[in-house]
Amino acid sequence: MKSKSTFTVKALCKSFSGLKAVDDVSLRLETGEILGLIGPNGSGKTTLINIMTGMLPKDSGQVTIDEHDISEMPAYKVPSYGLVRTYQTIRLFKNLSCLENAVIGAIGVGIKRREATRLAAELLEELGLGYKMDLPAQGLTFRDQRLLEIARALAAKPKFLLLDEPAAGLNEEETDELLALLKPMPENKNVGIIIVDHDMRLIMSLCNRLHVLNYGKTIAEGLPEDVRKNPEVVKAYLGSAAS
Amino acid sequence: MNMKDFIKDLDFSRKSSTVVFLIAILVLIGAFIWWLNIPFIEDIFTNGTIMLIMVLGFQLFMGNSGILNWSYVGYVGIGAFASAIFSMTPALKALQIPTMYPFLISLHLPFPLALIAGALVAMIVAALVAWPLMRLSDSVGAITQFALLIVINVLLSQWSQVTNGPRTFTLGGTRLTSFWLVLGVAVLVIILVYCYKESSLGLKLRATRDDRYAARSSGINFVAVRYVAYVASAGIGGLAGGLYSHYILSITAASFYLNELFLLLSMLVIGGSMSVSGAFFGTLLVTLLRQGLRQVELFLYKTGFEASGSAEIVVAIILIAFLIWRPNGITGGRELTWQSIKRMLPIASEKKDPISNNLKKEEKA
Numbered sequence: 001m002k003s004k005s006t007f008t009v010k011a012l013c014k015s016f017s018g019l020k021a022v023d024d025v026s027l028r029l030e031t032g033e034i035l036g037l038i039g040p041n042g043s044g045k046t047t048l049i050n051i052m053t054g055m056l057p058k059d060s061g062q063v064t065i066d067e068h069d070i071s072e073m074p075a076y077k078v079p080s081y082g083l084v085r086t087y088q089t090i091r092l093f094k095n096l097s098c099l100e101n102a103v104i105g106a107i108g109v110g111i112k113r114r115e116a117t118r119l120a121a122e123l124l125e126e127l128g129l130g131y132k133m134d135l136p137a138q139g140l141t142f143r144d145q146r147l148l149e150i151a152r153a154l155a156a157k158p159k160f161l162l163l164d165e166p167a168a169g170l171n172e173e174e175t176d177e178l179l180a181l182l183k184p185m186p187e188n189k190n191v192g193i194i195i196v197d198h199d200m201r202l203i204m205s206l207c208n209r210l211h212v213l214n215y216g217k218t219i220a221e222g223l224p225e226d227v228r229k230n231p232e233v234v235k236a237y238l239g240s241a242a243s
Numbered sequence: 244m245n246m247k248d249f250i251k252d253l254d255f256s257r258k259s260s261t262v263v264f265l266i267a268i269l270v271l272i273g274a275f276i277w278w279l280n281i282p283f284i285e286d287i288f289t290n291g292t293i294m295l296i297m298v299l300g301f302q303l304f305m306g307n308s309g310i311l312n313w314s315y316v317g318y319v320g321i322g323a324f325a326s327a328i329f330s331m332t333p334a335l336k337a338l339q340i341p342t343m344y345p346f347l348i349s350l351h352l353p354f355p356l357a358l359i360a361g362a363l364v365a366m367i368v369a370a371l372v373a374w375p376l377m378r379l380s381d382s383v384g385a386i387t388q389f390a391l392l393i394v395i396n397v398l399l400s401q402w403s404q405v406t407n408g409p410r411t412f413t414l415g416g417t418r419l420t421s422f423w424l425v426l427g428v429a430v431l432v433i434i435l436v437y438c439y440k441e442s443s444l445g446l447k448l449r450a451t452r453d454d455r456y457a458a459r460s461s462g463i464n465f466v467a468v469r470y471v472a473y474v475a476s477a478g479i480g481g482l483a484g485g486l487y488s489h490y491i492l493s494i495t496a497a498s499f500y501l502n503e504l505f506l507l508l509s510m511l512v513i514g515g516s517m518s519v520s521g522a523f524f525g526t527l528l529v530t531l532l533r534q535g536l537r538q539v540e541l542f543l544y545k546t547g548f549e550a551s552g553s554a555e556i557v558v559a560i561i562l563i564a565f566l567i568w569r570p571n572g573i574t575g576g577r578e579l580t581w582q583s584i585k586r587m588l589p590i591a592s593e594k595k596d597p598i599s600n601n602l603k604k605e606e607k608a
Contacts, residue, residue: 053460079462091457093450095517095576104450107443108462116443152461 322481
């Protein structure tokens with residue numbers, strides 16, 4: 001009964017003054033899956049995310065959700081088609097209350113205010129931020145800011161969620177919490193997740209599949225166990241962390 | 244969005260107290276001054292309330308978008324001149340401003356309609372010029388708004404066939420803006436500006452103020468959201484301008500330029516630009532302060548000491564002090580609500596810490 005959607009990237013390219021930041025990258029994700037997007041620093045992950053969400057124009061290629069090509073759209077229309085992102089450097093509306101932050105996520109995709117408030121309050125309760133609803137976002141701890149950003153993204157009822165380094169700045173305990181939060185999310189929220197992170201422990205225990213970039217190119221994709229054994233990946237990125 | 248949804252969108256049970264408090268304070272002060280029946284004080288109140296309407300319109304865009312809106316006072320001027328042109332009789336206009344275009348001379352509307360028409364003219368001008376400016380933010384946004392103010396000011400001060408050019412534009416006739424009219428309009432504008440701020444549209448604009456990238460990736464078209472607020476803000480400014488010109492009865496383009504803008508800015512910033520309560524208390528405080536200082540100036544003058552302009556200096560220094568030590572103004576950018584008053588009272592049984600308060604609420608629930 002859950003509706004299935006497909007997110008695809010086809011032959012996406014982007015250069016900055018001759019340097020190919022994203023070079024012919026293709027990937028595919030269904031709702032209910034978690035895809036790990038990994039690669040060393042400067043491998044084009046952030047550029048890829050920015051193009052997928054319409055923040056940067058592409059050179060060529062396609063980004064589609066079901067039959068809609070979202071790469072031609074202005075960034076503010078992308079969430080309405082089901083793709084929402086979070087930021088590595090947390091971006092919250094710091095003078096607004098936690099509730100208002102989450103409400104924005106919902107009204108941004110056209111959900112009516114009442115329903116938006118209900119949905120936002122529910123999500124904050126779910127993520128354990130319920131008792132901070134009326135506090136301004138700028139007073140939150142780092143961990144809570146991360147959670148609030150995720151709540152805001154979920155309030156848009158996305159089909160696909162793009163998490164840009166959600167574990168950056170979290171300690172081990174908090175990362176475990178994040179893992180426990182994200183693991184059942186594809187099932188519970190009927191959402192597909194693309195996660196970028198350097199925390200291999202998180203990536204390995206969370207993702208159904210991995211997609212590895214280096215110098216803007218796909219160097220490996222597949223099941224986590226297979227990818228970590230791939231010699232090119234080991235050479236380019238995992239290094240001693242994998243062994 | 245229809246009006247019913249708009250009202251429903253507001254979380255009235257918790258937040259409507261702000262509007263009630265602000266209106267109650269304004270009306271009580273007004274009633275008291277009416278009862279005192281001293282023309283000098285009534286004049287200060289009426290002028291101050293016109294300023295309040297201007298500051299509220301200023302807050303609507305600047306406070307919620309975070310863009311320093313220099314051009315605002317230009318729209319106040321446009322509303323002031325336009326409403327005067329609409330309300331004056333053709334005979335009076337032909338006498339006062341013989342250079343005026345004949346089609347403008349022939350225009351004539353009753354005063355209340357002229358006020359609304361003046362506000363509409365300001366909104367139309369804003370709607371025509373604003374779209375390309377709304378994508379600019381931060382200092383670039385402020386600089387373009389400043390340049391726009393220069394354009395508006397030059398037009399107001401040089402277009403002899405419309406504004407009588409650099410000469411004084413005298414409305415003649417009787418003073419149409421009354422004490423109670425200004426008070427009534429101020430009450431309406433308080434409600435309007437507050438409802439806007441709390442509406443979905445206002446919330447979206449406040450989101451773009453805090454982080455426009457995050458706003459964009461949350462589905463907000465910041466150019467469109469800003470545009471609506473900018474035009475609405477110009478409308479309130481134009482309305483206030485109309486009230487002003489029909490109260491003062493003689494205006495020049497210089498009345499709507501940097502001095503006036505500085506005053507509006509200091510009121511809004513000292514009060515706290517992010518809240519309607521900030522606009523309200525900032526106007527109240529600066530008005531009282533300036534009147535007090537003016538009395539001191541007069542007193543010094545009588546004792547043979549020339550101190551004119553010192554009021555402006557004091558206000559400017561206070562503005563600087565606020566920007567250094569309390570950039571969110573006396574209200575801290577928050578609204579005056581029943582909860583905030585309870586928190587300030589020393590006898591309050593609940594702890595001041597909002598976290599523990601909320602925890603308690605959770606336990607009860």
